[in-house]
Amino acid sequence: MRAILINHFQYLRRQPFAVIGMxxxxxVFALALGQVNQAEPVELPVFSTTLSEAEQAELIRALNSKAENTVFVSEKESAVKDKLEKGTIDMGLQLEQGSYKLYLSATTPNTTLIEAHVANVLQSERTLSDAAERLNASKDELSGKVEESSSLFAVSEKSFKESEFIYDSSLQALFGFSLFFVIFTVTYTVSTILEQKRNGMWNRLILSPLTKVQLYLGHVSFSFLLGYAQLALVFSFFHFVLGVDLKGGYPMILLVIIPFLFAIVSLGILISAIATNPRQLDAVIPLISVSMAMIGGAYWPLEIVQSEALLTLSKLIPMTYGMEMLKGATLLDWSLSQFLLPASVLFCMGVLFMGIGLNLMERKATV
Structure with a gap:
């Protein structure tokens, strides 16, 4: 077994480009896609020709109090229109008494959302002003009473099938693509068994003092160690160098990837047993990897999937349980007992895949 490991490490030292590429x-993918929803707030200039500075400031404060990813700032009319003509800003807002105008130099995906937000806030302010005038009370006093009365009602917000859904785009991309690319590394490393059997190297190894158990164990151990080192390096770099917040789950992450890697190594054994030549592997491994990533929630969270058929199919995919445990170690703050079920499923998958794969390999060898 030690000889097999040494041989693999020597080959990796001579040809490290595939692993480095993964x-x-x-x-690249984790950094690029993890920042999609992390954009900085957009400044939207606001001006008025009829409102006083105090009235305009009050409306801007109301707009900013409920805005997401948009900051409303006061500017002069001439400056706003000049920026619109030059195209340095996409939109500008003119506020008047009971109305508004939205000037556009280009249509963006946020245009409709911003317009709806402005209309909603102005309608709320108009309603408060009318009510305050009729009740002979100040608008601030009436607004405070409205907020106080709304706190008497318990409001729970749920999404996606009425269950708790916590999402972090940066961690979703980091976990998803880390597991996705490690599948390539592990399965292609395990598939060297097939190449050795084709070129006759396997038969020469059998004639050596090494037993078949040691041969298989050497290949499997190296694939597992290589995959573990890749994941540990990626997570450590993002956590310690780039400062990605893993919610205190870094030590647990290094533990929960073990059952996932065991299942993937075993899957690599099964794929190598079914394939008859390296060309088939080159076609099958990417197909299986991409399919597992899509169905198992590597590209997007499974909570947004509505198809019951896909959700049922995802329960048969190791990627699903790997993503569950990584999120459980970080976002969901699982207890140790909550890791037992997905870890057990992955170990069972690994035993099943490896048992079938080794059986098929030995049957082919005797034919």
């Missing part, structure tokens, strides 16, 4: 791709 690590680099993980960095």
């Amino acid at each position: 690590i680099v791709l993980t960095f």
